[in-house]
Amino acid sequence: MEKAFSLLVFIILFIMLASVENKVKANTCMEGLGNCQQCSERCKAKHGPQGEGSCDIKNQLCTCYYPCGSPSGPQPKKCYGGAGLCGGNCGPPCCNQKCAQKYNQGTGFCDSIGHTSLCKCEYPC
Template sequence: MAEVFRKCCILIVLLVLAGGMIEMLKVETYCSEGIGLCGKGNECEQRCYTSHGPGSQGSCDYNIKPPLCTCYYDCLAPPPPPKVCNGGGGLCSIACTNQCCSDRCATKFSQGRGYCDNSAGPWLCQCQYPC
């Protein structure tokens, strides 16, 4: 009976340690922003909350003169890059090079840009635009 109890205790300890390791592997990203001089009372904390909302933490560094307020807050994940589509803008020529091609693409596609490319044979105006 004592042996079963001992094995159960070891199993419980291992599960607790594994749970702690999993929690340690979870990476939280915090950002910081200097928000000026520290004020009276909890002014630093209030300015931080106003700028970054719940979960933010204002902290005054009194080791430097004058003391400065730093706001720590959860970083937002950056938005994914916009998807880029490709299209054709006709042929390029000595009279119509990169700038002309880009102008054509801007006219043809919303927020379009273009460049002349001859890697496939003829000198083509290649357009790129967000889709």
């Protein structure tokens, strides 16, 4: 009986720790920044001092982790990312589809900056 109780306590503790870890991950956004050169510096420049750059040595790719949205206000917390260029064969519906495939519950829109149209994605934290 004591072994069963101990096992039950262990399982409950494991579930509690797993749910806390998921909450921490859920409040962090991530964005690929390309090559690893000055990964951490570029991440901080783009997302502020709380941004943390991490370089995947195997693939030589930089990933930036930063806090999700604004902690205050009625708006749901959102993360933002990109999915390449819009235009040509990829207009708003294509951009939206790319974002949905790349990010969980992601939606996309085309945003023009000068003569370049970028596919920007928004997804919940």
